[in-house]
Amino acid sequence: MQSDTTGIWTPVALSADLPSGTVMPARTSAGSIALWRSDSGRPAASADRCPHRGMRLSHGFVRGEALSCIYHGWSYAQAGNCLRIPAHPGLTPPETIRVATQQIEEADGVIWVAVGEPTDQPPRFDGFVPLRSLTAQAGIAAIEAAAGAKKNANGFLRQSLHSEEIGFLLVEQEPDQTLVHVFIGDNATPLNRILASRAAEALRRKAEGVQTNGISA
Known part of the structure; x- marks a missing residue:
């Protein structure tokens, strides 16, 4: 899991434990994350706090390609930018409203999240x-x-x-x-x-x- 001094990969979950359209809490050495998979099957790792009121995003829900906070419904893309604020449906959220995200890789049934910037790929377990x-x-x-x-x-x-x-x-x-x-x-x-x-x-x-x-x- 240790790639070099610049970053590490953490195996946070098995692919089978994260079906499409779901979110779950996970943890790396950098802290808690909301691990989620969009309806199209793409996994993502977001900081586990909504910038609005600090509610855990791992308690939220996935709709389409977005993760939404269960408290006031603010929605975020996999890149971390805010897509929608339900109380202001006509507003295009500014780019300054976003959650931190982490690099993620999925291979051989394992979901890996990067802490820092690894320079190689996650390890493989052949056989x-x-x-x-x-x-x-x-x-x-x-x-x-x-x-x-x-x-x-x-x-x-x-x-x-x-x-x-x-x-x-x-x-x-x-x-x-x-x-x-x-x-x-x-x-x-x-x-x-x-x-x-x-x-x-x-x-x-x-x-x-x-x-x-x-x-x-």
Whole structure:
């Protein structure tokens, strides 16, 4: 996820968790964002505060190619400029009214948001496909201890499950909270996908025990 000193990519969500016409909260090291997908399927990352009254845009709604605040309905384009102020339907909003946006990339079923200005593309995980995401009330060190393995430079931790390999893409949310994107081999059977999901749940429980007790749970 670290590209160089100028910027990093953060895997904020799986593509399957953000259908067209929806918005959800997400987080990067720069703070909270409203992650949304237009009706045409284009993802976007906007600052999670409406410039009008500070309402969280992740509580808002998507109509067409715009994200609207749930409070007074101010609407914003994916570029961040204000498109519409319902209380003043005849007004063309000035360019000064806008929300900050962040660069976004979607590849192999993962949505990545840039913090700063990365000079390369997000990492790829050949041979794996995303399975699900979960949140562990445990830090990355506790997850590594529970798994008996270390993540690589891209935050990807591998574990064997019978004849299959599982991948865990670890994203720190807080010092004691981690977003875990679970990956499985691209040729995995439905049964192996079920077993991998159960293994992810077991790892979460064990890591939370390590976080709480400082010993293997």
